[in-house]
Amino acid sequence: MPLVNASRREEPAAGAAHAVARKIRPQYARGDLVDVAVALNQPEAELMAGVLLEAGIPSTQRRSGAADLPDFLAAGPRYVMVPASAEAVARELLGTERRVEQSRESGQPSPRPLWVRAVALLIAVSLLFAALATLILVIAR
Numbered sequence: 001m002p003l004v005n006a007s008r009r010e011e012p013a014a015g016a017a018h019a020v021a022r023k024i025r026p027q028y029a030r031g032d033l034v035d036v037a038v039a040l041n042q043p044e045a046e047l048m049a050g051v052l053l054e055a056g057i058p059s060t061q062r063r064s065g066a067a068d069l070p071d072f073l074a075a076g077p078r079y080v081m082v083p084a085s086a087e088a089v090a091r092e093l094l095g096t097e098r099r100v101e102q103s104r105e106s107g108q109p110s111p112r113p114l115w116v117r118a119v120a121l122l123i124a125v126s127l128l129f130a131a132l133a134t135l136i137l138v139i140a141r
Contacts, residue, residue, distance in 0.1 A: 025056030031084025037096045042074035048094055049080060055093055057086040
C-alpha cells in the first residue's frame, strides 16, 4: 500500500511568488507587522528573510529612516518585520531579544555607550556657548 495518493499530483508553482506563498504557514501570517531584527544591509536582511521563510514565517524589510535614500542602493540598515503571531518564533530563530521594547515598557531610557553620551553633552555645551556668545554680541552693539 503506497503512503501517498498517486492519483493526486501536486502541480508545479506558477511563478516565484507562488512558490514563496506555498511555504508560508497560515498560523504565522496573522496580526500587525512588528520589528524582530535589524540587519546592517540588504543582503543580510534577505538572508534573515530566507531563514524565516524556510520556517514558514512571512517577512518584509523596511529601510531605517536615516538610510532611506535611493542612492544607498543595498547599503544601510534594514528592519526585518514579521506578523505579530510569528514574533516569538522569529526572534528565537534569529536570536534577537526584545531589548528596545522592554526598556520602553519599563520607562527606563535605552542604554547608550559612554562615548555617545559624551558627544551629546559636548554638542549641547557648544550650542549653549554659541547662543550666549551671540546674545552678548547683540547686547554689546
